[in-house]
Amino acid sequence: MDRLLTIVLALLAGTVFAVLSVQAQPVHNSPPPIVAVNLYAPITPRLATTTTVVAETTTTIAVIPAKVPLDKSKRCPQYEALFAKYNLPVQIFSYIAWRESRCNPNGINAKWDANGNMTYNLNSDKSWDSGLLQVNSSWISSVREVCAVNTGDKRRDLETLFDAECNVKFAKFIMDNTKGKLGNWNL
Numbered sequence: 571m572d573r574l575l576t577i578v579l580a581l582l583a584g585t586v587f588a589v590l591s592v593q594a595q596p597v598h599n600s601p602p603p604i605v606a607v608n609l610y611a612p613i614t615p616r617l618a619t620t621t622t623v624v625a626e627t628t629t630t631i632a633v634i635p636a637k638v639p640l641d642k643s644k645r646c647p648q649y650e651a652l653f654a655k656y657n658l659p660v661q662i663f664s665y666i667a668w669r670e671s672r673c674n675p676n677g678i679n680a681k682w683d684a685n686g687n688m689t690y691n692l693n694s695d696k697s698w699d700s701g702l703l704q705v706n707s708s709w710i711s712s713v714r715e716v717c718a719v720n721t722g723d724k725r726r727d728l729e730t731l732f733d734a735e736c737n738v739k740f741a742k743f744i745m746d747n748t749k750g751k752l753g754n755w756n757l
Contacts, residue, residue: 670704701731
């Protein structure tokens with residue numbers, strides 16, 4: 571019950587927009603507890619509706635950060651199975667893909683001339699972002715490892731991020747291996 575109270579307080583404080591999913595585990599060898607969360611209840615400033623918890627539980631809850639709109643038109647449903655495959659929070663990453671690339675696995679925020687010179691980019695440090703989830707070029711060493719590519723050419727190796735599977739696999743790497751987690755996408 572302490573965790574439930576913590577979640578309700580977080581909801582009231584406005585740090586959480588809505589509860590995304592709930593998984594409950596029974597304590598000792600008791601039958602599974604009943605945990606009910608109304609996912610699509612009207613939200614009065616950042617408050618979700620939670621109903622009864624029957625039995626003492628250890629609960630794992632994924633939440634939708636306040637910056638993620640509930641508007642389903644701001645999602646990439648065609649990639650949601652891929653996000654689920656890598657155990658990423660599906661609704662959050664579906665929104666990130668929409669926000670970052672408008673669901674385009676070939677999205678990039680830089681241009682080069684015929685000689686390979688960068689002529690345009692959005693990042694002030696001359697790095698660029700590639701693929702569905704716009705992974706930054708500063709991750710080159712880790713991209714080479716996670717996506718098993720190393721041609722010796724940075725730009726060519728980063729083009730592997732245009733493969734949605736590699737891009738999402740790398741997002742999983744970021745989530746598992748950084749302190750920033752969703753903060754890497756400003757969430």
